[in-house]
Amino acid sequence: MGTVTWAVIFMSASVGQLDQYGGWTGLKGKATGFFHTQQVNDRWWLVDPNGNVFLSLGICHASFDGDVIQGTERRPYREAVMAKYGSREGWTQAALKLLRDNGFNTLGAWCGAYMFDQDMPYTVILNVAARSGASWLTGAFIDVWDERFEKAAQESAAQECAPRRDSKQLIGYFTDNELHLGPDWRLPTTVLEEYLMMPAASPAHLKALEFLRGRYASLADFNAAWHVTLTGWEALDSGVKFNGRGRTQRASEDSQVFLELVMRRYFQVCRDAIRARDPNHLVLGCRLAVFLDVPVARAARGLVDVFSVNHYIPRPNGAGLRQLYEAAQAPLMVTEWAFRSRDSGLPNTRGAGPIVNTQEDRANSYRAYLTELLKIPFLVGAHWFEYADEPAEGRFDGENSNYGLVNIKDEPYETFLAVVRQTNAEAYAIHAGN
Numbered sequence: 001m002g003t004v005t006w007a008v009i010f011m012s013a014s015v016g017q018l019d020q021y022g023g024w025t026g027l028k029g030k031a032t033g034f035f036h037t038q039q040v041n042d043r044w045w046l047v048d049p050n051g052n053v054f055l056s057l058g059i060c061h062a063s064f065d066g067d068v069i070q071g072t073e074r075r076p077y078r079e080a081v082m083a084k085y086g087s088r089e090g091w092t093q094a095a096l097k098l099l100r101d102n103g104f105n106t107l108g109a110w111c112g113a114y115m116f117d118q119d120m121p122y123t124v125i126l127n128v129a130a131r132s133g134a135s136w137l138t139g140a141f142i143d144v145w146d147e148r149f150e151k152a153a154q155e156s157a158a159q160e161c162a163p164r165r166d167s168k169q170l171i172g173y174f175t176d177n178e179l180h181l182g183p184d185w186r187l188p189t190t191v192l193e194e195y196l197m198m199p200a201a202s203p204a205h206l207k208a209l210e211f212l213r214g215r216y217a218s219l220a221d222f223n224a225a226w227h228v229t230l231t232g233w234e235a236l237d238s239g240v241k242f243n244g245r246g247r248t249q250r251a252s253e254d255s256q257v258f259l260e261l262v263m264r265r266y267f268q269v270c271r272d273a274i275r276a277r278d279p280n281h282l283v284l285g286c287r288l289a290v291f292l293d294v295p296v297a298r299a300a301r302g303l304v305d306v307f308s309v310n311h312y313i314p315r316p317n318g319a320g321l322r323q324l325y326e327a328a329q330a331p332l333m334v335t336e337w338a339f340r341s342r343d344s345g346l347p348n349t350r351g352a353g354p355i356v357n358t359q360e361d362r363a364n365s366y367r368a369y370l371t372e373l374l375k376i377p378f379l380v381g382a383h384w385f386e387y388a389d390e391p392a393e394g395r396f397d398g399e400n401s402n403y404g405l406v407n408i409k410d411e412p413y414e415t416f417l418a419v420v421r422q423t424n425a426e427a428y429a430i431h432a433g434n
Contacts (some may be wrong), residue, residue, distance in 0.1 A: 021103030021169070023052030023119055024428040034172040035121070035171045035279045037331055038303055039136045043431060044331035046282075048121075049168050055374070055427050056171060056381025058106035058123070059405070060336060062095055062115060064088045064305060066388055066408075067395035075387050080409045085245060088114060095387065096120055098405065102417050103424025108335065108383035109287065110172055117169050123172040123284065124164070126156040126269050136178050137397055139186030141194055144265045145203035153273035161278035172282025174335070175270040178289035181259060182298060188244025190255035191262050192333035199239035209236055211258050225250035256295050263299035284308050287335045297327035302326065306380060312352040314365070317371045325378045333381040339365040341416075344402035346392050353385075353399035363403075363419035370423050374430040 017025055029038040031051030038047045043052040060199075066077025085091040092115055099105075099120065107115055107122035116122045132152035134142045142149055164170050182190050189197075196210035213233060216222040223230055227248050230236065255406040271283050288296060300307055307328040311317070316334075325332050338344075338353040341362040348355050356362050366384075373382055389404035405420070406412050 004054060018105075019050050019052050020119065021046065021048040021052070021054060022057075023048035023050060023054040025052050026428070027053045027432060029053055034168065036190055037283060037380060038203070038281065041432070043433070045378050045431075046171065046380045050142055053428070054105075054121075056106040056121070056333060056430055057104050057424050058335075058381060058382050058383030059099060059104050059111070059387050060108040060385045061110040062099070062107060062387035063110065063112045064095075064114075065112075067390050068392070069391045070394040070396055074390050076408050081228045081243035089137050092118070094180055094424060098412065099387075100223075102405070102421045103427070104384075106171065106381065106383065109177065111387075113212045113254050117167060117240075119169070121169050123171050123174060124160055125177060125287075126160055126270075126274075127176055128153045128156050128273075129176045129179055129266070129295055131156055134176070134179060136176075137186075139180035139184065141180050141191060142275060143195075143198065143204035144262055144269065145207055150269050150273075154276075157273040157277040159280075161274050165278040165280055167281075170281050172284045173274055173278075173303065174284045174287055174415075175267075175274075176286045177288075178310065179286060181263070181288075182255070183244055184290065185352070189242050190247075190252075192255040192258040193242035193244075195258075195262075196236055196240065197242060200356065205237070207261075209233065211261065212236075212254065215254060215257075225254075235272065244360050259293075260295040260299045263296045264303075267303035284333065284335075285330075294323055295325045297324040300328045300330065302329070304330055306331055306333050308333045308335040310334070310352075310385075312337060314354045315369060316376070318372075320375060321376060322378075324409055331378045331380045332376075333383070334379070334383040335381075336387045337369065337373075337382060337384050339369075340402045344389065344407070344413075346389060346402045348402060349400060349402045350394060350397075351390070351399040351403070353401070353403070359413050359415040362413075363416045366416070367419050367423045370427070371430055375433075379431070 019025055028038050028051055029047030033049050036047050038045055046056055048054040066075050068075050073079055081091045107120055109125040129142050132142050132149045135142055180186050192208055195204040198205040274283055283306040284306045285300055285308045288309045297307055307330045311334045321332055339362045340348045340353055340355045341359050343358045356365055386403045387405055389407050390399050390401050392400055394400045
């Protein structure tokens with residue numbers, strides 16, 4: 001696709017325009033033939049296959065099917081776009097045009113694979129832990145030392161990475177989404193506590209027990225630190241239950257140290273599997289929900305090319321993001337962020353992210369948030385959640401919010417998009433410091 005077909009052409013200190021990938025010709029990195037990361041003028045960037053700097057301005061879940069209404073098989077968005085375009089192919093071309101016209105240049109997580117390799121850079125989410133039993137919805141975690149996890153990583157890479165190793169449009173791979181890594185809205189327990197409650201013969205349980213015995217000189221020391229009264233270490237093999245209540249400071253500290261060990265294993269297995277099948281594209285990490293989890297960032301050091309985090313707050317937490325960057329020693333990507341509006345007609349009672357009153361407020365929030373985010377020198381992208389609104393009746397998990405660039409009838413939010421378009425057009429100049 002030629003440069004003139006992209007809607008966003010901007011001016012900064014050096015005149016430049018966008019190449020066929022959406023990269024900025026006004027600032028150069030090294031051309032490797034694939035997307036990679038590079039520091040240019042003390043700022044981190046993605047660099048596209050041509051060697052032009054690239055900021056990933058992405059959209060999550062651009063999908064012809066849209067969301068299913070909870071407890072039914074109805075997909076109201078698909079019904080609307082099928083009536084409007086007559087086919088998935090017709091919708092795909094219209095959606096890509098809307099994205100380009102409004103300055104988006106990346107297909108983020110959960111976009112339809114039929115949109116890939118159509119002149120817009122894309123990402124793939126592998127769901128490695130999910131394939132081996134983890135659940136984003138319930139918080140169920142997996143045993144990273146179990147051979148089933150390693151097998152799932154290898155199978156994911158064989159199916160998803162190997163066929164794409166030569167793709168010029170592919171940026172890279174997310175390994176999973178919002179794993180339960182500690183007390184959150186799903187479960188009150190830590191990963192260490194979860195592992196201690198796994199079957200006594202499981203690798204996870206054995207690792208947890210080995211870890212604790214290595215940290216305490218005696219069982220008495222452990223009992224005192226955790227405020228428990230075990231009569232022997234073997235008592236941890238017989239179904240000790242944790243519910244998040246009464247956790248001591250020492251137990252929390254132990255859990256944080258153990259989490260780093262677990263996630264180091266997680267990132268290592270995922271990276272090795274991806275690299276064995278595809279040495280050309282970026283490892284984008286696991287899209288984290290708990291964005292200040294520094295032990296997880298430390299665990300990822302040297303094992304991800306980009307550290308990814310979902311960041312649903314009214315304004316970017318620059319200090320917190322810097323902690324993650326320094327711990328991971330890798331540039332950051334915000335892989336979900338959003339604002340919802342009350343005037344959309346949607347309940348907005350389920351879902352993450354701030355709620356504002358009008359689409360004009362949502363537009364102004366988009367501008368303020370993204371502008372502040374782009375000033376961060378170690379940021380290489382931001383992906384908006386999501387392309388279309390959720391159903392008012394609630395999707396599979398009950399979310400019912402106004403996240404879309406378009407509503408459930410595929411009608412664009414024009415007031416919102418006018419500011420989105422202008423802000424995205426200024427993105428390179430803002431990040432370059434001009």
